[in-house]
Amino acid sequence: MRKPIHSADPLLRLQASITARDDQLLDWLYDHGVLTTDQIATALFPSLDFTQRRLRRLTLLRAVDRFRPNRAYGGSYPYHYVLDQLGYDHVHAQRGLGRPRRDQARRRKHSLTRRPDLPHLLGGNQVFTDLAAHARTHPDTELTRWQPASTYHEPGTLYRKGGDPQIITAGATGFPRPDGAGVWTEHGRSVPFFLEYDTSGEHLRVLIDKIAKYERLYVMSTWAWPVLFHLPSARREANLHHRLAGIDLRAVIATTTAELRTALDVSPADQVWQLAAHGGRHRLIDLPYTDTDHDDEFSTHTAPDQDGRAA
Numbered sequence: 001m002r003k004p005i006h007s008a009d010p011l012l013r014l015q016a017s018i019t020a021r022d023d024q025l026l027d028w029l030y031d032h033g034v035l036t037t038d039q040i041a042t043a044l045f046p047s048l049d050f051t052q053r054r055l056r057r058l059t060l061l062r063a064v065d066r067f068r069p070n071r072a073y074g075g076s077y078p079y080h081y082v083l084d085q086l087g088y089d090h091v092h093a094q095r096g097l098g099r100p101r102r103d104q105a106r107r108r109k110h111s112l113t114r115r116p117d118l119p120h121l122l123g124g125n126q127v128f129t130d131l132a133a134h135a136r137t138h139p140d141t142e143l144t145r146w147q148p149a150s151t152y153h154e155p156g157t158l159y160r161k162g163g164d165p166q167i168i169t170a171g172a173t174g175f176p177r178p179d180g181a182g183v184w185t186e187h188g189r190s191v192p193f194f195l196e197y198d199t200s201g202e203h204l205r206v207l208i209d210k211i212a213k214y215e216r217l218y219v220m221s222t223w224a225w226p227v228l229f230h231l232p233s234a235r236r237e238a239n240l241h242h243r244l245a246g247i248d249l250r251a252v253i254a255t256t257t258a259e260l261r262t263a264l265d266v267s268p269a270d271q272v273w274q275l276a277a278h279g280g281r282h283r284l285i286d287l288p289y290t291d292t293d294h295d296d297e298f299s300t301h302t303a304p305d306q307d308g309r310a311a
Helices: 010-017 020-032 037-044 048-060 085-095 104-113 118-137 204-220 234-244 258-264 292-298
Strands: 064-067 080-083 141-148 180-186 189-197 227-231 253-257
Touching: 010 085, 020 037, 020 048, 020 064, 020 080, 020 085, 020 118, 020 141, 037 048, 037 118, 048 064, 064 104, 080 085, 080 104, 085 104, 118 141, 118 180, 118 189, 118 227, 180 292, 189 204, 189 292, 204 227, 204 234, 227 234, 234 253, 253 258
Parallel strands: 189 227, 227 253
Antiparallel strands: 064 080, 141 180, 180 189
16 A cells, blocks of 8 residues: 555655755755855745745755844844755765764754854855856856865865875965865856955955965965955955055965945956956956866866966
8 A cells, every 4th residue: 555645754755856956955055054045045046935935845844944043233134044954864865975964964053053153154155156146147157166165174185186295294274275166157168266255354464374375375286276355345355455566476366345246236257356466357257277177177268378377
């Protein structure tokens, strides 16, 4: 006799109900921890109402869970979504990782709700969800890859064949730990990049120290990606460029600001990136990089210029 639907295995019930868009969301929450309702809506869905209905369904299926932090001066923030335990079960099954810990969702949610730098994490995630939103409404563009900060926490992950072995042996403190990394594609071209998301909570010299680490990586390695510094204000950006003036940087450092993007209502894909020691603004896809591994994988690079960098 056929079992009634309510007695079916919860994971099978979830997998029977899930869509490709749900799969993308669960993958993002697994890799990047937390996203708000608005971030999910702009990146994946046609409307906020549609998003809220789908998130309610995924919550009932125990694929996702949510929390709502309180504001310091009253009220609360929008819902923040994380994976529930069945969401972990689903992602692990899809990735062939074996069963997760039975309390994995509870432990992760507990960590995120008490994370002091949660606004920083959400801000970095916002840059990537803005790129995904741009791709959703612009044909022939794609956020081809989005990697979390943890991908590059160990210096060995920054090593490529032909580079200085000290990248592996020198320890993590002398090398950058980006807030995320990605690959952006437009019309058959792609560019890899690192992201540094700044809330202005740190002294400017901390940003200079980060840039020095990227410069060190440039000198010791065989590849170089543009490093995107997303800053809160024009004043912060001007001060950073002033501090960098006169330094012969070889690493590709590009900056933009939340103020500029808000005023122009543009995405990180647009012409908002200012290269250190250069005037004008550039589109993300036009930023230079050096990486033969990337070119071999994506086969979307343009011809290199005289310095060996993609044009």
